[in-house]
Amino acid sequence: MIRIGTAQLWVHDQDEALEFYTKQVGMEVRSDVTVAELGNFRWLTVSAATQPDIAVVLMAIPGPPVMDAETAQQVRTLMAKGFAGTIFLETDDCQAAYEELRGRGVEFAEAPEERPYGVDAAFRDPSGNNIRLVEPREITG
């Protein structure tokens, strides 16, 4: 059986991303390990408190020789334009979550709106990644 364990988002600054996802979005740090023998590569993941087994890697964009400077710049540019990553978060109450996150300074690009599939809202993380916050409607039948 296959299940999802970890998915990745590029971020342009891991400290800033960590602060955002923990203090503002309310996630928990799952792992934060810096490996000296890998050129201080930092494996940084966060999870929702209710889902300790599913994590998001907040991945810094590497330099050479892992990634050549031109590619790194392309990734940075794509990320800043908002085309590098998306996560769909779910909540039982989109309006309440929206107010809670706004109270912690998260800037929303879309306020909660009724959609055929439920209520959803959207914000961006500091790197420009598109994060949706969906309260799914129960599908009957």
Add this chain to the structure above:
Amino acid sequence: MVFISRPRDLLRAKDLADAQYSEPLRVDDLARAAGFSRAHFSREFRRAFGEAPHSYLLTRRLERAAALLRNTDRSVAEICFSVGLQSVGSFTTSFTRAYGMSPTAYRAAMPPAADHALIPACVLRAYGRPRSRTFREDRGPAHP
């Protein structure tokens, strides 16, 4: 590096267009959100996203209008105002140019809303937005 923050600032302006298209938002407001002068902003926005900001904003509004035509029974005028446009005449003209038929004909031609039910809003917004069209046919055929 300036390279990082500039597209991010432009994205802020694009997000503003996405979030507040229903307000009487203008390109000046978008330029302000990005922290650029208007002329510089238009040039940089086009470089980053491949079209001028006024055209992005208009097609964003047209996409919403098309969704409202498909999903609601509100009148054409009401839909025009609710997507931030102020003239029904120019709305009809822009809509017809973008979708190849008038708002009324578009509504009649579309299947009911439930067919689109489970596609996330951001997908509808991005994929449903029409290409911007000019009257001048200087860019080749409308449907390549």
